[in-house]
Amino acid sequence: MDLPIPPHLRGPQAYTQAEIPPFVQYTSPVPTSTSSIGGPPLPLNLVARICFFITAPGDIARLTRTSRLLYYMCFPQLYQTVSLHSYAEIRYLNGRPEGFGSGSPLMMALNGLVTGTQAAVVQSLRLWGEWQEVGVEDFAKGRVPDNGMMLNILLRACVDKMPKLQHFAWELDCKPLKTLYQGLSMNSTLTKLTIRFPKSRLPRPSVIIPAMPRLNELKVMDIDPLCCPDDISLLLLGSKQLDDLRMHFSPRMRAEAEPTLNFETFWGRCWSAGYVPKLKHLGMQNWYGANNAGWTNLVDMPTLTSGCLLDCFGGATGGSANVYVDDTWKAIPPRKNGHFRTVRINEFSPSLVELVATSSGLENVYIVNTTTFSPVNSPATSTPGTLPTPDLSPSPDALTLSSIGASYISALTQSHGSTLRHILLSDKWPLSSTQLSSLVRLCPDLDQLGFALGFSETTTVRLLIPFLPKLYAMRILDNEQLRRNDANVTDEERKIAMGRDMAEIEMSSLRWIGVGDIVYEAKGMLDDPESPCGMRREIVNVNREKVEGVEIWGLATGDLMAG
Numbered sequence: 317m318d319l320p321i322p323p324h325l326r327g328p329q330a331y332t333q334a335e336i337p338p339f340v341q342y343t344s345p346v347p348t349s350t351s352s353i354g355g356p357p358l359p360l361n362l363v364a365r366i367c368f369f370i371t372a373p374g375d376i377a378r379l380t381r382t383s384r385l386l387y388y389m390c391f392p393q394l395y396q397t398v399s400l401h402s403y404a405e406i407r408y409l410n411g412r413p414e415g416f417g418s419g420s421p422l423m424m425a426l427n428g429l430v431t432g433t434q435a436a437v438v439q440s441l442r443l444w445g446e447w448q449e450v451g452v453e454d455f456a457k458g459r460v461p462d463n464g465m466m467l468n469i470l471l472r473a474c475v476d477k478m479p480k481l482q483h484f485a486w487e488l489d490c491k492p493l494k495t496l497y498q499g500l501s502m503n504s505t506l507t508k509l510t511i512r513f514p515k516s517r518l519p520r521p522s523v524i525i526p527a528m529p530r531l532n533e534l535k536v537m538d539i540d541p542l543c544c545p546d547d548i549s550l551l552l553l554g555s556k557q558l559d560d561l562r563m564h565f566s567p568r569m570r571a572e573a574e575p576t577l578n579f580e581t582f583w584g585r586c587w588s589a590g591y592v593p594k595l596k597h598l599g600m601q602n603w604y605g606a607n608n609a610g611w612t613n614l615v616d617m618p619t620l621t622s623g624c625l626l627d628c629f630g631g632a633t634g635g636s637a638n639v640y641v642d643d644t645w646k647a648i649p650p651r652k653n654g655h656f657r658t659v660r661i662n663e664f665s666p667s668l669v670e671l672v673a674t675s676s677g678l679e680n681v682y683i684v685n686t687t688t689f690s691p692v693n694s695p696a697t698s699t700p701g702t703l704p705t706p707d708l709s710p711s712p713d714a715l716t717l718s719s720i721g722a723s724y725i726s727a728l729t730q731s732h733g734s735t736l737r738h739i740l741l742s743d744k745w746p747l748s749s750t751q752l753s754s755l756v757r758l759c760p761d762l763d764q765l766g767f768a769l770g771f772s773e774t775t776t777v778r779l780l781i782p783f784l785p786k787l788y789a790m791r792i793l794d795n796e797q798l799r800r801n802d803a804n805v806t807d808e809e810r811k812i813a814m815g816r817d818m819a820e821i822e823m824s825s826l827r828w829i830g831v832g833d834i835v836y837e838a839k840g841m842l843d844d845p846e847s848p849c850g851m852r853r854e855i856v857n858v859n860r861e862k863v864e865g866v867e868i869w870g871l872a873t874g875d876l877m878a879g
Contacts, residue, residue, distance in 0.1 A: 392437040404446035435477035444487035485510035501526040527554020540566035562599035570604040573637040577605030599624035607644040622658040631663030673727035680738040686874035721745030733758035743793040746770030766791035791830035815852035
Protein backbone atom coordinates (compact mmCIF):
# COMPACT_ATOMS: atom_id res chain seq x y z
CA MET A 317 0.00 0.00 0.00
CA ASP A 318 1.37 3.41 -0.93
CA LEU A 319 1.57 5.72 2.05
CA PRO A 320 -0.15 9.07 1.53
CA ILE A 321 2.14 12.06 1.66
CA PRO A 322 1.72 13.66 5.08
CA PRO A 323 1.78 17.40 5.78
CA HIS A 324 5.46 16.91 6.55
CA LEU A 325 6.71 19.31 9.11
CA ARG A 326 4.61 22.24 8.00
CA GLY A 327 5.87 23.84 11.16
CA PRO A 328 5.08 22.51 14.63
CA GLN A 329 1.32 22.37 13.97
CA ALA A 330 -0.74 19.47 15.28
CA TYR A 331 -1.45 16.33 13.29
CA THR A 332 -5.08 15.21 13.44
CA GLN A 333 -6.21 11.61 13.82
CA ALA A 334 -7.58 11.76 10.27
CA GLU A 335 -4.08 12.46 8.89
CA ILE A 336 -2.57 9.29 10.42
CA PRO A 337 -3.69 6.05 8.72
CA PRO A 338 -5.41 3.64 11.15
CA PHE A 339 -2.90 0.84 10.53
CA VAL A 340 -0.13 3.22 11.62
CA GLN A 341 -1.98 4.15 14.81
CA TYR A 342 -2.62 0.54 15.73
CA THR A 343 0.97 -0.65 15.24
CA SER A 344 2.88 2.33 16.61
CA PRO A 345 4.45 2.15 20.10
CA VAL A 346 3.67 5.86 20.44
CA PRO A 347 0.25 6.21 22.08
CA THR A 348 -2.20 8.22 20.01
CA SER A 349 -5.19 8.22 22.34
CA THR A 350 -5.68 8.72 26.05
CA SER A 351 -6.18 5.60 28.17
CA SER A 352 -6.95 5.11 31.83
CA ILE A 353 -3.54 3.50 32.38
CA GLY A 354 -0.44 5.67 32.23
CA GLY A 355 0.03 9.35 31.58
CA PRO A 356 -1.28 11.56 28.78
CA PRO A 357 -0.17 10.75 25.21
CA LEU A 358 2.73 12.48 23.48
CA PRO A 359 1.20 15.03 21.07
CA LEU A 360 2.00 14.33 17.46
CA ASN A 361 2.95 17.93 16.83
CA LEU A 362 5.61 17.59 19.54
CA VAL A 363 6.93 14.43 17.87
CA ALA A 364 7.05 16.31 14.56
CA ARG A 365 8.89 19.19 16.21
CA ILE A 366 11.52 16.85 17.66
CA CYS A 367 12.00 15.13 14.31
CA PHE A 368 12.43 18.51 12.62
CA PHE A 369 15.71 19.14 14.49
CA ILE A 370 17.23 15.79 13.45
CA THR A 371 19.24 16.51 10.30
CA ALA A 372 21.80 13.68 9.96
CA PRO A 373 20.55 11.25 7.26
CA GLY A 374 21.75 8.24 9.27
CA ASP A 375 19.77 9.31 12.33
CA ILE A 376 16.66 9.97 10.26
CA ALA A 377 17.00 6.56 8.58
CA ARG A 378 17.20 4.84 11.96
CA LEU A 379 14.12 6.73 13.14
CA THR A 380 12.10 5.52 10.15
CA ARG A 381 12.93 1.92 11.10
CA THR A 382 11.76 2.38 14.70
CA SER A 383 8.01 2.33 14.13
CA ARG A 384 5.45 2.91 11.43
CA LEU A 385 4.40 6.20 12.97
CA LEU A 386 7.96 7.56 12.93
CA TYR A 387 8.43 6.20 9.42
CA TYR A 388 5.31 8.05 8.34
CA MET A 389 6.48 11.29 9.96
CA CYS A 390 10.19 11.17 8.98
CA PHE A 391 9.86 9.66 5.51
CA PRO A 392 9.60 13.05 3.70
CA GLN A 393 12.50 14.47 5.71
CA LEU A 394 14.70 11.49 4.82
CA TYR A 395 14.21 11.93 1.06
CA GLN A 396 13.97 15.72 1.00
CA THR A 397 17.62 15.97 -0.16
CA VAL A 398 19.04 13.18 -2.35
CA SER A 399 22.74 13.11 -3.31
CA LEU A 400 23.93 10.22 -5.49
CA HIS A 401 27.64 9.55 -6.04
CA SER A 402 28.72 7.63 -9.13
CA TYR A 403 32.04 5.76 -9.28
CA ALA A 404 33.86 4.83 -12.48
CA GLU A 405 35.24 1.63 -10.95
CA ILE A 406 33.49 -1.08 -8.98
CA ARG A 407 34.04 -0.73 -5.24
CA TYR A 408 34.24 -3.76 -2.97
CA LEU A 409 32.81 -4.27 0.50
CA ASN A 410 33.92 -7.34 2.48
CA GLY A 411 35.27 -8.89 -0.70
CA ARG A 412 32.08 -8.41 -2.69
CA PRO A 413 31.25 -5.66 -5.15
CA GLU A 414 28.74 -3.04 -4.09
CA GLY A 415 25.34 -3.97 -5.45
CA PHE A 416 26.19 -7.70 -5.41
CA GLY A 417 23.18 -9.59 -6.75
CA SER A 418 21.56 -6.54 -8.36
CA GLY A 419 22.78 -3.30 -9.98
CA SER A 420 25.15 -0.56 -8.91
CA PRO A 421 24.06 1.56 -5.92
CA LEU A 422 23.44 4.51 -8.25
CA MET A 423 21.17 2.53 -10.56
CA MET A 424 19.27 0.95 -7.68
CA ALA A 425 18.74 4.37 -6.11
CA LEU A 426 17.37 5.76 -9.37
CA ASN A 427 15.19 2.67 -9.74
CA GLY A 428 13.75 3.31 -6.29
CA LEU A 429 12.99 6.93 -7.17
CA VAL A 430 11.23 5.92 -10.39
CA THR A 431 9.22 2.95 -9.10
CA GLY A 432 8.60 4.02 -5.48
CA THR A 433 6.91 6.91 -3.75
CA GLN A 434 10.10 8.65 -2.63
CA ALA A 435 10.33 10.95 -5.66
CA ALA A 436 7.15 12.73 -4.61
CA VAL A 437 8.89 14.35 -1.61
CA VAL A 438 12.34 15.08 -3.13
CA GLN A 439 13.23 18.79 -3.13
CA SER A 440 16.94 18.58 -4.03
CA LEU A 441 18.59 16.04 -6.36
CA ARG A 442 22.34 15.97 -6.97
CA LEU A 443 24.38 13.56 -9.09
CA TRP A 444 28.14 13.78 -8.88
CA GLY A 445 31.29 11.78 -9.48
CA GLU A 446 32.45 9.74 -12.48
CA TRP A 447 30.17 8.03 -14.96
CA GLN A 448 31.63 5.07 -16.83
CA GLU A 449 30.66 5.77 -20.41
CA VAL A 450 30.62 2.57 -22.46
CA GLY A 451 31.06 2.93 -26.20
CA VAL A 452 32.53 6.44 -26.33
CA GLU A 453 33.68 5.62 -29.86
CA ASP A 454 30.01 6.05 -30.85
CA PHE A 455 30.43 9.81 -30.42
CA ALA A 456 32.84 9.88 -33.36
CA LYS A 457 30.17 8.06 -35.41
CA GLY A 458 27.54 10.67 -34.60
CA ARG A 459 25.64 8.64 -32.02
CA VAL A 460 25.24 8.93 -28.24
CA PRO A 461 26.30 5.75 -26.37
CA ASP A 462 23.37 3.71 -25.09
CA ASN A 463 24.31 3.79 -21.39
CA GLY A 464 24.54 7.59 -21.42
CA MET A 465 21.20 7.83 -23.19
CA MET A 466 19.58 5.43 -20.72
CA LEU A 467 20.94 7.44 -17.78
CA ASN A 468 19.29 10.60 -19.12
CA ILE A 469 16.00 8.80 -19.83
CA LEU A 470 15.98 7.38 -16.31
CA LEU A 471 16.69 10.79 -14.80
CA ARG A 472 13.95 12.33 -16.94
CA ALA A 473 11.53 9.78 -15.48
CA CYS A 474 12.72 10.71 -11.98
CA VAL A 475 12.32 14.44 -12.57
CA ASP A 476 8.83 13.97 -13.98
CA LYS A 477 7.82 12.29 -10.69
CA MET A 478 9.18 15.10 -8.48
CA PRO A 479 6.45 17.74 -8.08
CA LYS A 480 8.41 19.46 -5.28
CA LEU A 481 11.85 19.55 -6.93
CA GLN A 482 13.54 22.90 -6.27
CA HIS A 483 17.25 22.21 -6.87
CA PHE A 484 18.85 19.95 -9.48
CA ALA A 485 22.63 19.52 -9.74
CA TRP A 486 24.43 17.60 -12.50
CA GLU A 487 28.09 17.22 -11.54
CA LEU A 488 29.02 14.05 -13.42
CA ASP A 489 31.90 13.91 -15.91
CA CYS A 490 29.49 13.44 -18.81
CA LYS A 491 26.83 15.78 -20.22
CA PRO A 492 23.08 15.97 -19.75
CA LEU A 493 21.08 15.45 -22.93
CA LYS A 494 18.11 17.23 -24.46
CA THR A 495 15.54 14.85 -22.97
CA LEU A 496 16.64 15.73 -19.42
CA TYR A 497 16.72 19.48 -20.10
CA GLN A 498 13.18 19.29 -21.47
CA GLY A 499 11.99 17.58 -18.31
CA LEU A 500 13.62 20.23 -16.14
CA SER A 501 12.10 23.05 -18.19
CA MET A 502 8.61 21.63 -17.62
CA ASN A 503 9.08 21.41 -13.86
CA SER A 504 7.12 24.30 -12.35
CA THR A 505 8.94 24.26 -8.98
CA LEU A 506 12.61 24.22 -10.07
CA THR A 507 14.41 27.36 -8.83
CA LYS A 508 18.09 26.28 -8.70
CA LEU A 509 20.15 24.57 -11.39
CA THR A 510 23.81 23.48 -11.25
CA ILE A 511 25.59 22.03 -14.29
CA ARG A 512 29.18 20.83 -14.62
CA PHE A 513 30.39 20.22 -18.16
CA PRO A 514 32.94 17.47 -18.98
CA LYS A 515 36.61 18.31 -19.45
CA SER A 516 37.26 15.81 -22.24
CA ARG A 517 37.30 16.85 -25.90
CA LEU A 518 35.16 14.00 -27.18
CA PRO A 519 32.68 15.15 -29.85
CA ARG A 520 29.32 15.42 -28.10
CA PRO A 521 25.95 16.92 -28.97
CA SER A 522 25.70 20.54 -27.85
CA VAL A 523 22.22 21.32 -26.58
CA ILE A 524 20.48 24.70 -26.48
CA ILE A 525 19.20 24.63 -22.90
CA PRO A 526 15.54 25.69 -22.87
CA ALA A 527 14.19 28.49 -20.70
CA MET A 528 13.08 27.72 -17.15
CA PRO A 529 10.68 30.50 -16.14
CA ARG A 530 10.91 30.03 -12.36
CA LEU A 531 14.70 29.65 -12.20
CA ASN A 532 16.36 31.94 -9.62
CA GLU A 533 19.89 30.55 -9.42
CA LEU A 534 22.13 29.16 -12.18
CA LYS A 535 25.61 27.74 -11.60
CA VAL A 536 27.63 26.53 -14.59
CA MET A 537 31.08 24.97 -14.10
CA ASP A 538 34.04 23.96 -16.29
CA ILE A 539 33.00 25.86 -19.41
CA ASP A 540 35.53 25.20 -22.19
CA PRO A 541 34.71 26.04 -25.84
CA LEU A 542 36.77 23.05 -27.03
CA CYS A 543 34.83 20.55 -24.89
CA CYS A 544 31.39 21.04 -26.52
CA PRO A 545 29.56 22.82 -23.68
CA ASP A 546 25.83 23.37 -23.94
CA ASP A 547 24.40 26.74 -24.98
CA ILE A 548 22.95 28.72 -22.05
CA SER A 549 22.00 31.83 -24.06
CA LEU A 550 18.32 30.87 -24.39
CA LEU A 551 18.23 29.98 -20.70
CA LEU A 552 19.51 33.47 -19.81
CA LEU A 553 16.95 35.08 -22.09
CA GLY A 554 13.93 33.07 -20.99
CA SER A 555 14.56 32.83 -17.24
CA LYS A 556 13.20 36.24 -16.28
CA GLN A 557 13.33 35.50 -12.53
CA LEU A 558 17.06 34.68 -12.59
CA ASP A 559 18.89 36.76 -9.98
CA ASP A 560 22.03 34.70 -9.21
CA LEU A 561 24.38 33.69 -12.05
CA ARG A 562 27.77 32.03 -11.50
CA MET A 563 29.96 30.97 -14.41
CA HIS A 564 33.14 28.97 -13.84
CA PHE A 565 35.39 28.63 -16.88
CA SER A 566 38.17 26.15 -17.40
CA PRO A 567 41.54 27.65 -16.35
CA ARG A 568 43.05 26.15 -19.51
CA MET A 569 42.35 29.22 -21.68
CA ARG A 570 44.15 31.66 -19.40
CA ALA A 571 46.97 29.21 -18.70
CA GLU A 572 47.56 28.74 -22.44
CA ALA A 573 46.85 32.40 -23.37
CA GLU A 574 43.96 31.30 -25.59
CA PRO A 575 41.31 34.08 -25.72
CA THR A 576 38.48 31.98 -27.15
CA LEU A 577 35.79 33.29 -24.79
CA ASN A 578 33.32 35.88 -26.00
CA PHE A 579 30.37 37.39 -24.15
CA GLU A 580 28.24 37.19 -27.27
CA THR A 581 28.26 33.39 -26.96
CA PHE A 582 26.32 33.66 -23.72
CA TRP A 583 24.49 37.01 -23.95
CA GLY A 584 23.92 37.15 -27.72
CA ARG A 585 20.22 36.22 -27.59
CA CYS A 586 19.64 38.75 -24.79
CA TRP A 587 21.27 41.51 -26.87
CA SER A 588 19.22 40.62 -29.95
CA ALA A 589 16.02 40.80 -27.88
CA GLY A 590 17.08 44.04 -26.16
CA TYR A 591 16.95 42.34 -22.77
CA VAL A 592 19.43 42.88 -19.94
CA PRO A 593 19.24 40.28 -17.12
CA LYS A 594 18.24 41.82 -13.80
CA LEU A 595 20.71 39.93 -11.64
CA LYS A 596 21.35 40.52 -7.97
CA HIS A 597 24.58 38.49 -7.93
CA LEU A 598 27.07 37.84 -10.73
CA GLY A 599 30.06 35.55 -10.28
CA MET A 600 32.76 34.62 -12.80
CA GLN A 601 35.98 32.66 -12.47
CA ASN A 602 38.84 32.10 -14.95
CA TRP A 603 37.32 34.34 -17.63
CA TYR A 604 39.82 35.05 -20.41
CA GLY A 605 38.46 37.16 -23.21
CA ALA A 606 38.48 40.71 -24.50
CA ASN A 607 36.15 43.36 -23.16
CA ASN A 608 33.83 43.67 -26.16
CA ALA A 609 30.62 44.41 -24.28
CA GLY A 610 31.04 46.25 -21.01
CA TRP A 611 29.25 45.53 -17.77
CA THR A 612 26.18 47.59 -18.63
CA ASN A 613 25.31 45.13 -21.43
CA LEU A 614 25.72 42.07 -19.23
CA VAL A 615 23.59 42.97 -16.24
CA ASP A 616 21.18 45.69 -15.16
CA MET A 617 23.52 47.64 -12.87
CA PRO A 618 20.86 49.23 -10.60
CA THR A 619 19.68 45.76 -9.53
CA LEU A 620 23.15 44.23 -9.02
CA THR A 621 24.06 44.09 -5.33
CA SER A 622 26.82 41.49 -5.19
CA GLY A 623 29.72 40.34 -7.36
CA CYS A 624 32.49 37.75 -7.28
CA LEU A 625 35.36 37.89 -9.80
CA LEU A 626 38.17 35.36 -9.36
CA ASP A 627 41.13 35.05 -11.76
CA CYS A 628 39.40 37.08 -14.46
CA PHE A 629 41.38 40.22 -15.33
CA GLY A 630 45.00 39.58 -14.43
CA GLY A 631 45.60 42.51 -12.14
CA ALA A 632 49.08 43.38 -10.93
CA THR A 633 50.08 39.71 -10.77
CA GLY A 634 48.90 38.65 -14.23
CA GLY A 635 51.22 36.83 -16.62
CA SER A 636 52.93 38.74 -19.42
CA ALA A 637 51.37 36.46 -22.04
CA ASN A 638 47.90 37.59 -20.95
CA VAL A 639 48.55 41.33 -20.84
CA TYR A 640 47.09 42.13 -24.29
CA VAL A 641 43.68 40.73 -23.37
CA ASP A 642 43.72 41.85 -19.74
CA ASP A 643 44.51 45.44 -20.74
CA THR A 644 41.09 45.73 -22.41
CA TRP A 645 39.56 45.64 -18.92
CA LYS A 646 41.56 48.56 -17.50
CA ALA A 647 39.08 51.22 -18.58
CA ILE A 648 37.03 52.44 -15.62
CA PRO A 649 33.29 52.04 -16.33
CA PRO A 650 31.08 55.11 -15.92
CA ARG A 651 29.62 55.41 -12.46
CA LYS A 652 26.04 54.19 -12.21
CA ASN A 653 23.49 54.81 -9.51
CA GLY A 654 23.13 51.36 -8.01
CA HIS A 655 23.04 49.42 -4.80
CA PHE A 656 26.26 47.41 -5.03
CA ARG A 657 26.97 46.06 -1.54
CA THR A 658 29.24 42.99 -1.66
CA VAL A 659 32.41 42.21 -3.61
CA ARG A 660 34.73 39.18 -3.53
CA ILE A 661 37.94 39.26 -5.60
CA ASN A 662 41.48 37.85 -5.65
CA GLU A 663 43.13 40.30 -8.09
CA PHE A 664 43.97 43.94 -7.52
CA SER A 665 45.37 46.74 -9.66
CA PRO A 666 45.56 50.56 -9.71
CA SER A 667 42.42 50.70 -11.85
CA LEU A 668 40.54 48.79 -9.15
CA VAL A 669 41.70 51.33 -6.56
CA GLU A 670 40.34 54.13 -8.75
CA LEU A 671 37.01 52.34 -9.13
CA VAL A 672 36.69 51.86 -5.36
CA ALA A 673 37.60 55.49 -4.70
CA THR A 674 34.92 56.83 -7.07
CA SER A 675 32.06 54.71 -5.68
CA SER A 676 30.32 54.43 -2.33
CA GLY A 677 28.05 52.20 -0.28
CA LEU A 678 30.03 48.94 -0.05
CA GLU A 679 29.16 46.83 2.98
CA ASN A 680 31.15 43.61 2.53
CA VAL A 681 34.61 43.23 0.96
CA TYR A 682 36.39 39.87 0.78
CA ILE A 683 39.89 39.53 -0.68
CA VAL A 684 40.57 35.87 -1.50
CA ASN A 685 44.20 34.87 -1.02
CA THR A 686 44.22 31.93 -3.45
CA THR A 687 44.43 31.68 -7.24
CA THR A 688 43.45 28.91 -9.62
CA PHE A 689 46.86 28.72 -11.28
CA SER A 690 50.30 30.26 -11.39
CA PRO A 691 50.71 33.13 -13.85
CA VAL A 692 52.12 32.14 -17.23
CA ASN A 693 54.74 34.33 -18.81
CA SER A 694 54.86 32.71 -22.20
CA PRO A 695 52.35 30.66 -24.18
CA ALA A 696 53.03 27.01 -24.87
CA THR A 697 54.09 27.42 -28.48
CA SER A 698 57.46 25.67 -28.46
CA THR A 699 58.12 23.20 -31.22
CA PRO A 700 58.51 19.49 -30.45
CA GLY A 701 61.96 18.50 -29.28
CA THR A 702 62.90 21.96 -28.04
CA LEU A 703 62.69 23.48 -24.60
CA PRO A 704 60.55 26.61 -24.20
CA THR A 705 62.48 29.81 -23.60
CA PRO A 706 61.73 31.03 -20.10
CA ASP A 707 60.64 34.61 -19.51
CA LEU A 708 63.07 36.04 -16.98
CA SER A 709 61.23 39.32 -16.46
CA PRO A 710 60.68 39.96 -12.77
CA SER A 711 57.22 39.45 -11.31
CA PRO A 712 55.63 42.14 -9.14
CA ASP A 713 57.41 42.11 -5.81
CA ALA A 714 56.02 42.44 -2.34
CA LEU A 715 56.61 46.19 -2.31
CA THR A 716 54.40 46.70 -5.37
CA LEU A 717 51.59 44.62 -3.89
CA SER A 718 51.96 46.38 -0.55
CA SER A 719 51.75 49.78 -2.28
CA ILE A 720 48.57 48.79 -4.12
CA GLY A 721 47.21 47.40 -0.87
CA ALA A 722 47.84 50.65 0.99
CA SER A 723 46.06 52.64 -1.73
CA TYR A 724 43.18 50.16 -1.81
CA ILE A 725 42.68 50.25 1.97
CA SER A 726 42.80 54.04 1.97
CA ALA A 727 40.19 54.28 -0.81
CA LEU A 728 38.04 51.64 0.85
CA THR A 729 37.96 53.22 4.29
CA GLN A 730 37.57 56.82 3.11
CA SER A 731 34.82 56.16 0.54
CA HIS A 732 32.97 53.28 2.21
CA GLY A 733 33.98 53.36 5.89
CA SER A 734 30.59 54.40 7.25
CA THR A 735 28.79 51.50 5.55
CA LEU A 736 31.34 48.68 5.82
CA ARG A 737 30.33 45.66 7.93
CA HIS A 738 32.70 42.88 6.78
CA ILE A 739 36.33 43.31 5.68
CA LEU A 740 38.70 40.51 4.74
CA LEU A 741 42.02 41.89 3.47
CA SER A 742 44.88 40.14 1.72
CA ASP A 743 47.63 38.41 3.65
CA LYS A 744 50.02 40.25 1.28
CA TRP A 745 48.95 43.57 2.81
CA PRO A 746 50.41 43.66 6.33
CA LEU A 747 48.88 46.58 8.21
CA SER A 748 50.96 48.98 10.22
CA SER A 749 49.64 50.18 13.56
CA THR A 750 48.74 53.51 11.92
CA GLN A 751 46.78 51.81 9.13
CA LEU A 752 44.93 49.60 11.60
CA SER A 753 44.11 52.61 13.76
CA SER A 754 42.76 54.48 10.74
CA LEU A 755 40.68 51.48 9.66
CA VAL A 756 39.12 51.12 13.12
CA ARG A 757 38.40 54.85 13.32
CA LEU A 758 36.80 55.13 9.87
CA CYS A 759 34.83 51.84 10.00
CA PRO A 760 33.10 51.89 13.40
CA ASP A 761 30.31 49.45 12.48
CA LEU A 762 32.48 46.46 11.55
CA ASP A 763 31.30 43.10 12.87
CA GLN A 764 33.79 40.92 10.93
CA LEU A 765 37.43 41.84 10.32
CA GLY A 766 40.33 39.90 8.82
CA PHE A 767 43.80 41.38 8.32
CA ALA A 768 47.53 40.62 8.38
CA LEU A 769 49.85 42.08 11.01
CA GLY A 770 52.71 44.31 9.95
CA PHE A 771 54.02 45.16 13.42
CA SER A 772 55.23 43.30 16.50
CA GLU A 773 53.42 45.21 19.26
CA THR A 774 50.35 43.00 19.70
CA THR A 775 49.10 45.29 22.47
CA THR A 776 48.07 47.71 19.71
CA VAL A 777 45.38 45.26 18.60
CA ARG A 778 44.18 44.97 22.20
CA LEU A 779 43.91 48.75 22.49
CA LEU A 780 42.11 49.31 19.18
CA ILE A 781 39.59 46.46 19.10
CA PRO A 782 37.36 47.96 21.86
CA PHE A 783 36.54 50.78 19.44
CA LEU A 784 34.60 48.22 17.36
CA PRO A 785 31.69 47.48 19.71
CA LYS A 786 29.83 45.32 17.17
CA LEU A 787 32.80 43.08 16.33
CA TYR A 788 31.65 39.46 16.18
CA ALA A 789 34.56 37.74 14.41
CA MET A 790 38.22 38.71 14.04
CA ARG A 791 40.83 36.89 11.99
CA ILE A 792 44.57 37.59 11.98
CA LEU A 793 45.92 36.12 8.74
CA ASP A 794 49.02 33.97 8.63
CA ASN A 795 52.20 35.74 7.55
CA GLU A 796 55.86 35.96 8.54
CA GLN A 797 55.22 38.68 11.13
CA LEU A 798 52.60 36.58 12.93
CA ARG A 799 54.92 33.59 13.03
CA ARG A 800 57.66 35.72 14.57
CA ASN A 801 55.27 37.14 17.16
CA ASP A 802 54.08 33.68 18.22
CA ALA A 803 57.42 31.90 18.06
CA ASN A 804 57.70 31.61 21.86
CA VAL A 805 54.00 31.51 22.77
CA THR A 806 52.17 28.25 23.43
CA ASP A 807 48.55 27.73 22.47
CA GLU A 808 47.45 27.56 26.11
CA GLU A 809 49.25 30.80 26.97
CA ARG A 810 47.60 32.53 24.03
CA LYS A 811 44.12 31.39 25.10
CA ILE A 812 44.61 32.59 28.68
CA ALA A 813 45.96 35.96 27.52
CA MET A 814 43.09 36.47 25.07
CA GLY A 815 40.53 35.48 27.70
CA ARG A 816 41.90 37.98 30.21
CA ASP A 817 42.09 40.78 27.65
CA MET A 818 38.52 40.19 26.47
CA ALA A 819 37.22 40.23 30.04
CA GLU A 820 39.14 43.39 30.90
CA ILE A 821 38.03 45.39 27.86
CA GLU A 822 34.49 43.91 28.00
CA MET A 823 34.32 42.62 24.43
CA SER A 824 31.12 40.64 24.97
CA SER A 825 30.14 40.64 21.28
CA LEU A 826 33.36 38.99 20.03
CA ARG A 827 32.84 35.24 19.64
CA TRP A 828 35.14 33.90 16.89
CA ILE A 829 38.89 34.57 16.77
CA GLY A 830 41.34 33.31 14.16
CA VAL A 831 45.11 33.34 14.56
CA GLY A 832 46.73 31.95 11.44
CA ASP A 833 45.14 28.58 10.77
CA ILE A 834 43.86 28.19 14.34
CA VAL A 835 40.26 29.07 15.22
CA TYR A 836 39.05 29.88 18.73
CA GLU A 837 35.59 30.35 20.20
CA ALA A 838 35.07 32.76 23.08
CA LYS A 839 32.50 31.48 25.55
CA GLY A 840 31.33 32.57 29.00
CA MET A 841 33.23 34.07 31.93
CA LEU A 842 35.51 32.12 34.29
CA ASP A 843 36.98 33.09 37.64
CA ASP A 844 40.67 33.94 37.36
CA PRO A 845 42.42 35.37 40.44
CA GLU A 846 45.46 36.32 38.35
CA SER A 847 43.42 38.44 35.94
CA PRO A 848 43.36 42.22 36.64
CA CYS A 849 39.55 42.07 36.78
CA GLY A 850 39.36 38.68 38.50
CA MET A 851 37.65 37.09 35.47
CA ARG A 852 38.49 35.88 32.00
CA ARG A 853 36.58 34.63 28.97
CA GLU A 854 36.76 30.91 28.29
CA ILE A 855 38.61 30.38 25.00
CA VAL A 856 38.42 26.96 23.32
CA ASN A 857 39.82 25.55 20.08
CA VAL A 858 37.27 24.66 17.40
CA ASN A 859 37.46 23.02 13.99
CA ARG A 860 37.48 25.12 10.84
CA GLU A 861 34.15 23.58 9.82
CA LYS A 862 32.43 25.33 12.71
CA VAL A 863 33.12 28.78 11.25
CA GLU A 864 32.26 28.03 7.62
CA GLY A 865 29.10 30.05 8.14
CA VAL A 866 31.16 33.08 9.21
CA GLU A 867 31.91 35.00 6.03
CA ILE A 868 35.56 35.92 6.66
CA TRP A 869 36.27 32.18 6.75
CA GLY A 870 33.57 30.75 4.50
CA LEU A 871 34.17 33.21 1.63
CA ALA A 872 37.97 33.15 1.90
CA THR A 873 38.09 30.14 -0.41
CA GLY A 874 38.75 30.21 -4.14
CA ASP A 875 35.47 28.35 -4.74
CA LEU A 876 33.15 30.52 -6.82
CA MET A 877 30.13 28.56 -5.60
CA ALA A 878 30.73 29.37 -1.93
CA GLY A 879 28.23 31.61 -0.21
